[in-house]
Amino acid sequence: MAARPESFSAATLPTAGQILEPSAGVLLRRRVFGHAGVTIGGAVLILIIAVALLAPILAPDDPYTQDLARREIPPIWHVKGTWEHPLGTDQFGRDYLSRLIYGARISLLIGFAAMLISGVIGTSLGVAAGYFGGRVDMVVNFIITTRLSMPVVLVALAVVSIVGNSLVIVIWVLGLLIWDRFAVVMRSTTQQVRNLDYVAAAQAVGCSTARIVLTEIMPNIVNHLIVVATLEMAHAILLEAALSFLGLGVQPPAPSWGLMVSEGKNLMFFEPWLIGIPGAALFALVLSINLLGDGIRDVTAPENRS
Amino acid sequence: MFVYALKRLGVAVLVAITVSMVTFSLLYLSGDPAMALAGESATQQDIENIRRVYGFDRPIILQYLSWAWGALHGHLGYSNYLRTDVAAVVFERLPTTMTLGAAAISFALILSIPLGVLAAMRPNTVVDRFALTLAVVGQALPSFWFALILIFWLGIEWRLLPITGTESWKNFIMPAIALGYYVTPGVMRLTRAGMLEVLSSDYIRTARAKGLRSGTVLFKHALRNAIIPVVALTAVQFGFMLGGSIVIETIFAINGLGYLAWESIQRADMPVMQAIVLVLACIYIVLTFLADMLNAFLDPRIRVA
Numbered sequence: 001m002a003a004r005p006e007s008f009s010a011a012t013l014p015t016a017g018q019i020l021e022p023s024a025g026v027l028l029r030r031r032v033f034g035h036a037g038v039t040i041g042g043a044v045l046i047l048i049i050a051v052a053l054l055a056p057i058l059a060p061d062d063p064y065t066q067d068l069a070r071r072e073i074p075p076i077w078h079v080k081g082t083w084e085h086p087l088g089t090d091q092f093g094r095d096y097l098s099r100l101i102y103g104a105r106i107s108l109l110i111g112f113a114a115m116l117i118s119g120v121i122g123t124s125l126g127v128a129a130g131y132f133g134g135r136v137d138m139v140v141n142f143i144i145t146t147r148l149s150m151p152v153v154l155v156a157l158a159v160v161s162i163v164g165n166s167l168v169i170v171i172w173v174l175g176l177l178i179w180d181r182f183a184v185v186m187r188s189t190t191q192q193v194r195n196l197d198y199v200a201a202a203q204a205v206g207c208s209t210a211r212i213v214l215t216e217i218m219p220n221i222v223n224h225l226i227v228v229a230t231l232e233m234a235h236a237i238l239l240e241a242a243l244s245f246l247g248l249g250v251q252p253p254a255p256s257w258g259l260m261v262s263e264g265k266n267l268m269f270f271e272p273w274l275i276g277i278p279g280a281a282l283f284a285l286v287l288s289i290n291l292l293g294d295g296i297r298d299v300t301a302p303e304n305r306s
Numbered sequence: 307m308f309v310y311a312l313k314r315l316g317v318a319v320l321v322a323i324t325v326s327m328v329t330f331s332l333l334y335l336s337g338d339p340a341m342a343l344a345g346e347s348a349t350q351q352d353i354e355n356i357r358r359v360y361g362f363d364r365p366i367i368l369q370y371l372s373w374a375w376g377a378l379h380g381h382l383g384y385s386n387y388l389r390t391d392v393a394a395v396v397f398e399r400l401p402t403t404m405t406l407g408a409a410a411i412s413f414a415l416i417l418s419i420p421l422g423v424l425a426a427m428r429p430n431t432v433v434d435r436f437a438l439t440l441a442v443v444g445q446a447l448p449s450f451w452f453a454l455i456l457i458f459w460l461g462i463e464w465r466l467l468p469i470t471g472t473e474s475w476k477n478f479i480m481p482a483i484a485l486g487y488y489v490t491p492g493v494m495r496l497t498r499a500g501m502l503e504v505l506s507s508d509y510i511r512t513a514r515a516k517g518l519r520s521g522t523v524l525f526k527h528a529l530r531n532a533i534i535p536v537v538a539l540t541a542v543q544f545g546f547m548l549g550g551s552i553v554i555e556t557i558f559a560i561n562g563l564g565y566l567a568w569e570s571i572q573r574a575d576m577p578v579m580q581a582i583v584l585v586l587a588c589i590y591i592v593l594t595f596l597a598d599m600l601n602a603f604l605d606p607r608i609r610v611a
Contacts, residue, residue, distance in 0.1 A: 142317070142320065142321070142324075145317065145321050145594075146321050146324045146325060146328075148590070148594075149321055149322075149325055149545075149587045149590045149591050149594070150325060150328065150583065150587055151546075151548070151549025151550070151583060151586045151587065151590075152549065152550075153549060153550055153552055153553065154549055154552060154567055154579075154582065154583050154586065155583060157552070157567070157568075157571055158332055158571065158576075158579050158580075158583065159332075159335070161571045161574070161579075162332070162335050162576075163335070234445075234446070238448055238449075241448050241450075242448065242449065242450055242553050245450045245553070246552070246553065246556065246568065248571065258448070258450075261448075261450065261451055261454070262450075265454065268454060268457075268458060269458070269462055272458060275451065275454055279448060279451035279454070279455075282448050282451065283446055283447060283448065283451070286445075286446040286448070287442070287443065287446035290442060290445055290446050291442065294442065
């Protein structure tokens with residue numbers, strides 16, 4: 001080790017007027033808040049989550065109550081808009097703002113739950129392949145290749161059409177299908193970590209495999225895991241919207257954003273906001289999650305920036 | 307090279323067999339195939355007859371083997387709804403989807419490769435930021451929504467392009483954009499990263515020092531090397547695209563495989579669905595195999611692994 005800098009050896013206690021070296025925590029905070037993607041993406045995502053949680057308080061109306069006398073009222077920026085329905089009403093006279101607010105719950109729930117399921121599957125497979133290598137790696141690689149060659153949307157549609165389409169089934173089908181990126185990324189990062197000295201040290205001390213994986217490997221790959229988790233959550237939300245749009249995802253009258261676009265599709269030439277509003281909400285949600293994920297990657301591992 | 311190719315081919319065949327087992331089990335998940343074939347007004351006796359004629363009373367492993375044997379010879383089963391051979395229907399629709407996929411991937415490459423090169427030439431400038439923003443936005447756009455927006459503006463408001471059908475090449479422009487944009491972020495990022503790496507290498511400096519024109523350096527020396535991984539990614543993405551075209555085909559009423567899949571789901575016609583999944587999976591397997599071979603051919607280091 002080289003000689004310590006003067007300021008260190010002289011006095012560790014700061015004196016008045018002395019400039020302190022920023023601590024690791026301060027540096028991290030600076031990087032997080034200095035990163036536009038993290039701040040903007042995080043803020044929008046927190047806003048959408050808050051709206052979803054507070055839906056019963058925020059929604060002006062019940063999202064399911066139909067009022068056929070007040071169908072297809074345009075939103076407030078339109079000349080014929082009223083404050084009674086700020087985003088207008090749909091073809092059944094349901095308040096569009098309330099449906100949009102409750103729809104956030106469906107997208108977030110499906111995205112999060114499908115991400116958790118696929119995360120558990122993909123991470124277990126990937127870490128096992130990366131840690132054990134050899135035959136295990138070969139088998140896992142084979143499973144990943146097989147999974148990748150099956151077209152996701154088609155298989156999801158086929159399974160949903162056979163098993164039935166409820167919210168829970170959509171979550172499970174998506175969760176069981178989109179674990180591939182988790183497995184690929186976790187496999188390669190585990191391979192990098194497992195040959196480092198501290199893993200060898202833990203093995204030499206006699207730690208069990210479970211303990212090495214959980215306390216030595218996992219903490220060192222968790223930032224990659226978080227990045228993939230955000231990307232896959234966004235992926236699941238887009239897939240749910242596409243399935244619902246095709247009529248085989250979440251079923252009416254649930255206010256899924258994909259379903260709302262599908263229901264507004266036939267009226268889009270006369271009332272374009274019917275597809276514009278839910279589509280923009282979907283776009284904002286997915287964009288914010290992606291920005292946050294890219295940002296976390298930049299902040300935690302600046303050297304991997306592409 | 308030959309040993310590597312052989313190994314890789316073995317894996318591809320094994321994957322294809324596994325996929326065929328999974329797709330075969332789809333049919334069995336969907337309920338009694340004899341009942342589906344017989345229709346709603348059939349008696350118990352009719353169903354028994356169909357079961358015997360089609361061999362549904364045999365052990366499942368034998369049924370799989372005979373189905374797989376048929377599939378190898380181009381017989382993919384019998385459609386419950388169309389009452390014809392599935393293979394004929396599927397291969398009749400395949401060229402349309404292939405055309406759409408080719409148009410979409412061309413659009414994606416024309417947009418993303420020049421953007422990636424420009425971004426790499428001027429890293430951290432306005433051009434680079436613009437390209438990255440486009441990539442981030444592109445990845446967040448729901449494809450069906452983007453397609454509807456295109457229809458609204460290009461098809462209805464400005465009346466530039468036809469909305470549905472496959473009559474002329476003009477019909478393919480909007481679907482190709484809607485399907486292809488999703489691939490652009492990945493290709494662009496990879497082109498940019500590859501170019502950044504290559505542009506900082508010694509042989510580029512040598513080429514510049516020799517006094518070659520910057521266009522020659524960029525395209526003859528740099529891009530050729532940076533493009534290698536992009537070729538493989540493009541092949542893989544083309545496979546994904548064929549599988550994802552169902553959304554775009556239903557919106558634009560394009561009579562391809564995706565639309566057929568959607569129709570078949572509405573009709574509960576599982577043999578057709580099963581055949582489509584199998585055919586698309588096989589195309590993907592062939593594409594990734596070819597991409598791996600190309601990569602190994604261009605970069606001998608891969609062959610050792």
